[in-house]
Amino acid sequence: MKSLAELGLTAQGGREAQITGLAVDSREVKPGFLFAALPGARVHGAEFIQYALRMQAGAILTDSEGARIAVDELAGSGAALVVAQDPRQALAQTASLWFGAHPGTVVAVTGTNGKTSISTFCRQIWEELQIAGVNLGTTGVEGAWTHPLKHTTPEPITLHRVMAQAAQEGITHVAMEASSHGLDQRRLDGVLLAAAGFSNFTQDHLDYHETFEAYFDAKMGLFTRILSDDGVAVINLDDPKGPEVAVICAERGQEIIGVGRHPDARLRLTGQRFDATGQDLLFEWQGKARQTRLGLIGGFQAENVLLAAGLVIAAGADPADVFDALPHLSTVRGRMELAATRESGAAVFVDYAHTPDAVQTALQAMRPHVMGRIVAIVGAGGDRDTAKRPLMGAAAANNADIVIVTDDNPRSEDPATIRAAVLAGAVATGGTDSISEFGDRAEAILRGIDMLGAGDALLIAGKGHETGQVVGDAVLPFDDVEQASVAVAALEGRI
8 A cells, every 4th residue: 555645646635545556447446546547549538437436446547638527526526636747657657656666677679660579589688698587568578487468568557567576576677569559658657778779660550640750759759758868779770760769869868879781880780691591690899890690581680689689788788798699599479480391391481560661571581581482471450550551462562472462350340341452552563463362361371382382482471479360359269370380281281
C-alpha cells in the first residue's frame, strides 16, 4: 500500500488516499485501487469510472475531459480525484514507482523493421558474456527468464510489473522493443534507459498515426522524452532518416554511436561476402578494422547485428568481448528463419516482413544467397493501413521471380478484397505470367514449395513467429514454419 504522494500524484483539494493497486480496466478494480480513466480512440475511459467506483476504487486518475464526463459519479463518491494534463504519462510514472526496482541496465530500440531481431541479438550477446539478460517485445520476454506478453510494448501497468518481476528473478539487463503505439501512448515512460537505438523508418501504421510526420514524431519520443540527456543513442545512419535522428539527439547532448556504411559511423560496415549459409563481415570500430562471421541469411542482418552490438557497448560492455560474441548469434524465430529444405537443396524461409519496405529488403537480402529463382508468398492484414496493400504486391513482384498472393490475417475484412489490392500492385509491376493467387494460406505454401527446383528459394512473408491466423473474431491455429515443414514432407512422400 502506498499513498498518492508516494506515487508522485496530487489529488484535487489536497486529498490523500492509500492505494492498494492499479488498474486501467474497471473490471479489475478492487477496494482501494487507483483506476486510470484514459482517453481512447473510440471511447474515453471516464465512461467506466462509475463501474470502478462501484468496485470501491480509492482514487481516479484522468484528464480534465474525463473529469467532466464523470462529474456526477465523482461528486458523489469518496474517491480522490487526480487530474493530469497527460494521464498516460502520469500512469506510467506511477506504475514505475508502484512496482519498484527494474533491472539495472535497460536499452530500447525503435524503428519500422528490425526491432525484434535487434533486441534478441542484444540478449544473445549478453548470454555469450555470461550476463543475465532478456529481450522484451513482440515475442514476449525471452532469455534468462521468460514471460508471455500480448503487445510489443505492453501498457504501463503490465510493463512495469514485468520489469519488477524480472529484477526479482535476477535479471540485470533488458533489451526492449519500443513500438510507435507504445511510445505515442507513453507506455515506456518511467523506464530508465542506458541507451536507445533507431533502426529505420518506412511506411506502416498509418491507420493509427495518419501521417508520416506523426508516425516519425511518435518514434522520436524515445530520444526526446525517454532517453535522458546523458544517455547514448545508437543510430543506423544509412537510413534516410538516420542523420535527422542524429541531429535531434545531438541537440539534446546525447552521445551518438552511428552504425552502417555511412562515413560518420563509429561502428562502420565496410564489406560483406555472402554464401549459402551466412555471410562474412568486414567492419571498423572507431577506425580499427575487424572481421567476423555471421551464420545469418540476409544482408540487412548485418545492420541489425551491428546496431545490437552498438547498444550492448553503449550499455557498458567491452567492445572486444561483444565482437567475439557475434559469430555465435542465431536466427530469431520468424525473422529470415530457415523453415525447411527440400531434397534438392531448395530452401524455404519464413519472415515477419509485413511492410512494403520489409518485403523488398528481405527479398533483396536473399538474392546473394540464392543461385536460382526466388518465389515469394505475400499478403496483407485486414483492419490496417490499406494504402500499403498494392505496395506489398509491387515490392514482391519487383524483387522475386514468382509471386503468390494469399491471405495474411484478414481480421474483420473480406479476404478477397485485401488480396485483390495486393494482386493489383503485383500485376501492375510484374505482369501476370509469374503471379498467382491462392486464398488458402496452407495451399499457397504447398504450391510455392512445389515450384522449387535445385538452387531455388521460397520466402513466406508476413506472419513470421505468429502461431495463429486472425479470421473474423477467431484466431485459427496456423504456423508458417510448421506448414512449410509439413508441405515439404508431404511433397517428398514422408507423410
